[in-house]
Every structure is written in C-alpha cells, then in structure tokens.
Amino acid sequence: MRKTIENSHLILVAAALIACLIIAGCTSSTDTNNSSGEKVLRVGDLWTVSSINPGDGHDGGTFVTEKAIVTETLIGANDNFGLVPNLAESWEQINDTVWEFKLKQGVKFQNGKEMKADDVVASLDDTIRLSPSTALLMSYDHAEAVDDYTVRVYTTELNPLVPGVLHYPDTAIVSQDSYDENGNFIKPIGTGPMMVESYDEQTGELVVVRNEDWWGGDPGIDKMILKGYESPATRAMLIENGDIDFTCDPPYSEVERLNATDGIHVEVYNTPRLYKLDANLGHEAMADLNVRKAISYAIDRDGIVENVLYGVGTSAGGVFLPSMTWSNKELSPYPYDPELAKQYLAESGWTDTDNDGVLEKGGEKLKVKIFTYTERPGLPPMLEAIAANLRDVGFEVEETSMENSALSSAMGDDWDLYLSATNLAMVPDPEYVLKSWYTTNGTSNKAGYSNPTVDEMIVEGHYISDLDERYDHFREIEAIVYDDLPTINVAYYGVAIVMDDDVEGYQFDPTAHDYRIDPFMTISS
Structure with missing residues (x-):
C-alpha cells in the first residue's frame, strides 16, 4: 500500500505541475493579504466558473446558489430531502392548479430593497422564460402577487412537484435590478449571505463579500474568492501548497495522505x-x-x-x-x-x-x-x-x-x-x-x-x-x-472536502449537488 500511495503522489505532482504551466498562475490574481484580519476564504471548485447568471441554467444557478451563496430559493430541504421553509415560510395547494406561497417578511435584497411578492413573480417569470425545461417541470402557466407577501403559482395541470422544483437552484430569487433597462443581465442581486463584488469572465474568478443585511444571521466570513480547477490533481496541489483554503474531490488515492498533511484535513460525506x-x-x-x-x-x-x-x-x-x-x-x-x-x-x-x-x-x-x-x-x-x-x-x-x-x-x-x-x-x-x-x-x-x-x-x-x-x-x-x-x-x-485547518465550523449539506458553502463557517486566523 505504501508503494501505491508514493507512486500516485509522484503522478499527482507531475500532473499538477503541468497543469500549473497551462493555467495563468496557480494563485488568485486577487490580493489575498489577510494582515487586516479580514476573513477571506479561497475556494477551488471542480468546474470552471462559466456563468454567474442563475437564468443560464444549471451551471450558473447551482454555482451562485450553493457555492457562492449569493442567491436563495423559496424552498429548502432537510437532511432527509424533505422540503422546509426558506424564503417562503409556508405553502399550500389551493386547488389542482394553484399553489400559494407565503413569503418571509423583512428579507432584503443585497441592494437594500425589501423582497416582496412582485419581485418573486418577476424572478420566476424570468426563470421560466430562460429555462423551458423548468417551465415544463413545473407545468407553469403564470404567477401573481396576491399581496406584498403572498404569491400564487398557477399551473396548466395538477402538479405535486411545484414546491420541489422551487428548491431547484435555477429558481433562486433575484432582484430585477440584476438587469439593466434593456433587460441585459448585470450581476445577480439576491438575498443570500454573500453578494457579488466582481467577476472576471476571462479567468472565471468570482469575488463575493459579506452581506451585512442577510436575514439569516451573521455570516462567519468576510470575503470569498472562487475559481474553478477541473483537474483533481491541481486542486490537491493548490490546497497542499496553501494557495486555496477549501476544495473538493482530489484524487481519491490521495485522500489519506492529504488528511495526514500538516495544516489541512479531509472530511468525507455522502452526497x-x-x-x-x-x-x-x-x-x-x-x-x-x-x-x-x-x-x-x-x-x-x-x-x-x-x-x-x-x-x-x-x-x-x-x-x-x-x-x-x-x-x-x-x-x-x-x-x-x-x-x-x-x-x-x-x-x-x-x-x-x-x-x-x-x-x-x-x-x-x-x-x-x-x-x-x-x-x-x-x-x-x-x-x-x-x-x-x-x-x-x-x-x-x-x-x-x-x-x-x-x-x-x-x-x-x-x-x-x-x-x-x-x-x-x-x-x-x-x-x-x-x-x-x-x-x-x-x-x-x-x-x-x-x-x-x-x-x-x-x-x-x-x-x-x-x-x-x-x-x-x-x-x-x-x-x-x-x-x-x-x-x-x-x-x-x-464527496471528499479538503480544508485548511484554519477553516472552522463547516457543516455539510447532504442535499447539495457537490457541496454547499456554510455561511457560518469561519477562519481562525
């Protein structure tokens, strides 16, 4: 076994060095100097960050909702995949083709405006317009604001899946201020614990910062820098070298060795x-x-x-x-x-x-x-x-x-x-x-x-x-x-989550599609 691990380590290092020659530098272009005491989490994802628009479908929706935690859905899920309140505090089926959702009050978008029913209706309409597959899944006909905190979703037929679809990351709620006056997407303005500071389409680097007005509590990190590295060997090398703080799925043959490496540890979960x-x-x-x-x-x-x-x-x-x-x-x-x-x-x-x-x-x-x-x-x-x-x-x-x-x-x-x-x-x-x-x-x-x-x-x-x-x-x-x-x-x-030892308090969400960043995790130094 020792020989196998050592050989796989040599392969890992060689592959990672080659990858670093291809990548324009192994470290983020953003200044990560933490001398001010700012808690900055550098995340190495397993996919290139190709979009931050939830309307672009699964790639944008899942990344912005689960990993960048900028946007949130109406419905959440517990550890057994049962549906639980999120931005909607309750819901009920009024008749065969009408679902009614009561919204949490006092929830603010990241531009300071309160989220109300009109915003939710407009966001759902955008999702349906941009994603015909989601419309089909929901049997969506239209939605309406009954009052400031009540939304009704009308379907073309009886469809018990509607609340479940509204857990789908692509249906995350965004402010209409996410678009310019011509309807062009600018950036997602959601209700989540982090909000977008910058996104570089060329490098795929996304920087998000703490949302001081998040309805869910006090986030434990001040900033995240997220970038994708599709090679498992590269992800392993970057965290081992201290260039990132959090990643997932290194080569599985390296999990035991990485977990024994000073300064980092590995946690394994079912997903x-x-x-x-x-x-x-x-x-x-x-x-x-x-x-x-x-x-x-x-x-x-x-x-x-x-x-x-x-x-x-x-x-x-x-x-x-x-x-x-x-x-x-x-x-x-x-x-x-x-x-x-x-x-x-x-x-x-x-x-x-x-x-x-x-x-x-x-x-x-x-x-x-x-x-x-x-x-x-x-x-x-x-x-x-x-x-x-x-x-x-x-x-x-x-x-x-x-x-x-x-x-x-x-x-x-x-x-x-x-x-x-x-x-x-x-x-x-x-x-x-x-x-x-x-x-x-x-x-x-x-x-x-x-x-x-x-x-x-x-x-x-x-x-x-x-x-x-x-x-x-x-x-x-x-x-x-x-x-x-x-x-x-x-x-x-x-899924194998690899973290710097300074990352503390991480709670894994077993319903996430790879992993979900925990807004209450923090960095000790």
Missing part, C-alpha cells in the same frame, strides 16, 4: 449522486437483458468502493440513496458473482469457441465500448476496474476517458456503456429522476429504455398528492427498473 452505467439499448448485445445482468453481476462493487474510491462512496442497490425518504430500501446491490455472470451470457449463446478468453456468437466477438469523463476523480479509475471485471467474464472491452466537453461528439452513437456520476436531487422528489431517466421520452433517458408499464405508472404517480401513497408508488417503479437494468447502478457518490 445525492450516483455512479451508474447507461446501457445503449439500441445495440443488439446491450438490448439483451441477460447481457445486462451479466454485466451487473460481473462488477465488484465492494472492491471498487474499497480499492478505487478508497472508501469515498458506498455500493449502490436502487437508484436512490437509502437516506432518501422515498427510496426503496429493499433493493440491495447486485452481488459480485462472475460465475453467475458467465451463466447469463451462456444462456444468450455467448461461448468461447477459440479459447482466447473472449466470448463470441455468430462469428462476432462480445465487445463493449465504455466511455466516461475525467473531471470527477472516481470515474477514470472506476472505468478501468469495471473493464477488468468484464474482461474476466469474457468481454472484449474498449475504454475511453476524456474531458466532458469533448465526450458527446466522440461517442456519437458508437458506445455501449456510459459511466457517469449523476445527481439525484435537483428536485427532491422521486418522480423527477424516474421520469427523466426511464420514461420513453425522458429528457435524460440515455439508454433508450422504453417500458409501457413504467410510462403508465409514472403518469399515474404524477397525480398522487398524498406523500406516503406517492412514495410507495414510485418505490414500485424503482424496483422495476432495478430488475430491467437499463442503467446499472455501481456506487453512491461520496
């Missing part, structure tokens, strides 16, 4: 994200359920969690984390059983006639092409481990890892399995994921899965408002796709 393989059901071999079962039984999930993720994650059974209120807790991970995998392949006529270790049928080799992306540190080594597992049971495997920006064009339709780490709680309700991934026309149905029973059940489930009945219904759907295996669940994601 609502799933490592999964999408199977291309448009390809003959992948369309065979026996082949998909063979793949699932061939994967050593526990070995991957221990030896590839270094314990940063857990083996996956159903789609949803067991901690999620609506998850089907009866669905355990498929066991590692190479012999059973070979039996399923034999049942479908795959045999090794020439004793070369690769199965064939009808003169064709059992070959799979697997793709993944490199930004998340667990994916490339997980791909290697899965490829080795599949070779052991008779597959010929071609594996490809590349940057996410180039992956789609490289794959085209010439892929069999796609390994990703996909979020499970953009909207805290089971319908969101199950509909998107598994209905015939689902927006994220990469597998091309089509099961009329599932389609019908998801439509039925949409109209169930009683939560106990609703969750039971969607647990049945989760069990069906668990058996059908259009996606093969490998592991639940674990």
Whole structure:
C-alpha cells in the first residue's frame, strides 16, 4: 500500500505541475493579504466558473446558489430531502392548479430593497422564460402577487412537484435590478449571505463579500474568492501548497495522505449522486437483458468502493440513496458473482469457441465500448476496474476517458456503456429522476429504455398528492427498473472536502449537488 500511495503522489505532482504551466498562475490574481484580519476564504471548485447568471441554467444557478451563496430559493430541504421553509415560510395547494406561497417578511435584497411578492413573480417569470425545461417541470402557466407577501403559482395541470422544483437552484430569487433597462443581465442581486463584488469572465474568478443585511444571521466570513480547477490533481496541489483554503474531490488515492498533511484535513460525506452505467439499448448485445445482468453481476462493487474510491462512496442497490425518504430500501446491490455472470451470457449463446478468453456468437466477438469523463476523480479509475471485471467474464472491452466537453461528439452513437456520476436531487422528489431517466421520452433517458408499464405508472404517480401513497408508488417503479437494468447502478457518490485547518465550523449539506458553502463557517486566523 505504501508503494501505491508514493507512486500516485509522484503522478499527482507531475500532473499538477503541468497543469500549473497551462493555467495563468496557480494563485488568485486577487490580493489575498489577510494582515487586516479580514476573513477571506479561497475556494477551488471542480468546474470552471462559466456563468454567474442563475437564468443560464444549471451551471450558473447551482454555482451562485450553493457555492457562492449569493442567491436563495423559496424552498429548502432537510437532511432527509424533505422540503422546509426558506424564503417562503409556508405553502399550500389551493386547488389542482394553484399553489400559494407565503413569503418571509423583512428579507432584503443585497441592494437594500425589501423582497416582496412582485419581485418573486418577476424572478420566476424570468426563470421560466430562460429555462423551458423548468417551465415544463413545473407545468407553469403564470404567477401573481396576491399581496406584498403572498404569491400564487398557477399551473396548466395538477402538479405535486411545484414546491420541489422551487428548491431547484435555477429558481433562486433575484432582484430585477440584476438587469439593466434593456433587460441585459448585470450581476445577480439576491438575498443570500454573500453578494457579488466582481467577476472576471476571462479567468472565471468570482469575488463575493459579506452581506451585512442577510436575514439569516451573521455570516462567519468576510470575503470569498472562487475559481474553478477541473483537474483533481491541481486542486490537491493548490490546497497542499496553501494557495486555496477549501476544495473538493482530489484524487481519491490521495485522500489519506492529504488528511495526514500538516495544516489541512479531509472530511468525507455522502452526497445525492450516483455512479451508474447507461446501457445503449439500441445495440443488439446491450438490448439483451441477460447481457445486462451479466454485466451487473460481473462488477465488484465492494472492491471498487474499497480499492478505487478508497472508501469515498458506498455500493449502490436502487437508484436512490437509502437516506432518501422515498427510496426503496429493499433493493440491495447486485452481488459480485462472475460465475453467475458467465451463466447469463451462456444462456444468450455467448461461448468461447477459440479459447482466447473472449466470448463470441455468430462469428462476432462480445465487445463493449465504455466511455466516461475525467473531471470527477472516481470515474477514470472506476472505468478501468469495471473493464477488468468484464474482461474476466469474457468481454472484449474498449475504454475511453476524456474531458466532458469533448465526450458527446466522440461517442456519437458508437458506445455501449456510459459511466457517469449523476445527481439525484435537483428536485427532491422521486418522480423527477424516474421520469427523466426511464420514461420513453425522458429528457435524460440515455439508454433508450422504453417500458409501457413504467410510462403508465409514472403518469399515474404524477397525480398522487398524498406523500406516503406517492412514495410507495414510485418505490414500485424503482424496483422495476432495478430488475430491467437499463442503467446499472455501481456506487453512491461520496464527496471528499479538503480544508485548511484554519477553516472552522463547516457543516455539510447532504442535499447539495457537490457541496454547499456554510455561511457560518469561519477562519481562525
């Protein structure tokens, strides 16, 4: 083990040095001299900061809401993904197509103006205009201000998802002063604990400062400087060298060493994200359920969690984390059983006639092409481990890892399995994921899965408002796709948060999509 850690450290250092030659300097261009006693947190994110406009969709919305903590949503969520008040103190369904939200009073935007119902209506209208997918998810028709602190949202049909969608970071509320007189976006003016001081589109560096009038309390930091570094090795090197104070997901092989390094420490948490393989059901071999079962039984999930993720994650059974209120807790991970995998392949006529270790049928080799992306540190080594597992049971495997920006064009339709780490709680309700991934026309149905029973059940489930009945219904759907295996669940994601020892009081939010900055954390020196 010691030799492995030392070798991986050499690789880490080499990669990081190369990355620093490419990046225009490893440290922030902003003066971080803290001699005045100002509490400045330097954050190294895992994605380039390409937008600070929540209206630009997931990239802008999630970053500004969860990481820069400039904007806030009407609805929050607790540790079990249940909905809780945030900017809205309460809500109720008035009838099948009307939801009413009571706003907290005395909440101010960062320009000093009080947030009122007209502001919320205008912000929601902007979101819907800029994001048709959010409009569709909400069945949004229009919103109106009933009085200064009451908003009604009208939908085109009965839709129990509305409060959950209003937890979505893209629906964060911003002042209309975020736009100029021509409707052009300037910067987000929200209600959160930090507010934008500057943003450099060229370098992707965002600087936010403390909001003295935040309704939620007294923030523990004065300023944050946020910048993205997409290489896990670079993030590890920067925090080890003291160039940043807070980051996540270094190479997992480095977690133990980093945690033992003077001046920094690592905290590991579960987060609502799933490592999964999408199977291309448009390809003959992948369309065979026996082949998909063979793949699932061939994967050593526990070995991957221990030896590839270094314990940063857990083996996956159903789609949803067991901690999620609506998850089907009866669905355990498929066991590692190479012999059973070979039996399923034999049942479908795959045999090794020439004793070369690769199965064939009808003169064709059992070959799979697997793709993944490199930004998340667990994916490339997980791909290697899965490829080795599949070779052991008779597959010929071609594996490809590349940057996410180039992956789609490289794959085209010439892929069999796609390994990703996909979020499970953009909207805290089971319908969101199950509909998107598994209905015939689902927006994220990469597998091309089509099961009329599932389609019908998801439509039925949409109209169930009683939560106990609703969750039971969607647990049945989760069990069906668990058996059908259009996606093969490998592991639940674990996030490794790396912090300078001077960063104190951090509380992790398990509902965040990578992590959420805690406004009450502070810096001791």
